Amino acid sequence: MDSVTTSSLLYLFSHPTRLPLQTVDLIAPEPETSVLVVAPHPDDETLGCGGAIALLRALGCSVRVLVMSDGTLSHPRSLKYPPAQLRALRESETLEALNTLNVNPTETTFLRLPDGSVPTPKSPDAEPVIARCQAYLQTVNPAIVFLPWRFDPHPDHRATWQLMTATLSALNHLVxxxxxxxxDWDIEQRGDFFEYKRITAWRLDIEAVLATKLKAIAAYRSQTTNLIDDDPDGFQLTSDMLKNFARPWELYLEETR
Ligand SMILES: [Zn+2]
Incomplete structure (x- = not known):
């Protein structure tokens, strides 16, 4: 495995194919491994880890998904889809996407935090959220947890990483x-990294399930099409952005222990 430092991560995202390609059995050596995927918004789990989810399910692993925020900031001015309807729509898209990836609806949990306001452990409103995450983690007891990259440019993504790692260490839960x-795939948003830590980066070969992943991404019609057409500020994943998640591999990073 290649080990890179955060100082060279900008290079990593512009030349990802130089990273080693791994197979899924290296992630989950035991078929019953309990896996949790944490998504800041409804769609991140499928965009970032859809291939891994499908492959781990095919191996017989249990895969659970925890969606942190309600996703209602994607179209804040839509009259056709005010917040309650937009939340319901986005949750139904998540369930459809995960069903495509062979994850049962009962394995998905929506925390429904306000989009754009996922707290960090230092936020004044963090305590009840940490308590909910603790209770959840104690119930699902995962061996492997997929988290958003700690330096992702989106604040909800970074807050999700901080909140979940703080909760896991408070529980003394080794995962x-x-x-x-x-x-980070968006060159306009890709930032610099100030914290120096050793990070291992690798790619997961998802070629065998790529068609399934693309079908799951397509379930997110509110994010990939003009389904919601009455909000001039409405968000849509561009085709350039979607290309980053339509590759026959997924990029992952791990802190070297
Ligand atoms: Zn997101």
């Missing part, structure tokens, strides 16, 4: 943490 990038 393998695998981080996935989303917005």
């Amino acid at each position: 393998r943490i695998i981080e996935y990038p989303i917005w």
Whole structure:
């Protein structure tokens, strides 16, 4: 495995194919491994880890998904889809996407935090959220947790990483943490990294399930099409951005222990 430092991560995102390609059995040596994927918004789990989810399910692993925010900031001015309807729509898209990836609806949990306001452990409103995350983690008891990449440009993604790692360490729960990038793929948003830590980066070969992943991404019609057409500020994933998640591999990062 290649080990890179955060100082060279900008290079990593512009030349990802130089990273080693791994197979899924290296992630989950035991078929019953309990896996948790944490998504800041409804769609991040499928964009970032859809291939891993499908492959882990095919191996017989249990895969649960925790969606942190309600996703209602994607179209804040839509009259056709005010917040309650937009939340319901986005949750139904998540369930459809995960069903495509062979994850049962009962394995998905929506925390429904306000989009754009996922707290960090230092936020004044963090305590009840940490308590909910603690209770959840104690119930699902994962061996592997997929988290958004700690330096993702989106604040909700970074807050999700901080909140979940703080909760896991408060529980003294030792897990393998695998981080996935989303917005670092956007060259306009890709930032610099100030914290020096040793990070291992690798790619997961998802070619065998790529068609399934693309079908799952397509379930997110509110984010990939003009389904919601009455909000001039409405968000849509561009085709350039979607290309980053339509590759026959997924990029993952891990802190070297
Ligand atoms: Zn997101």
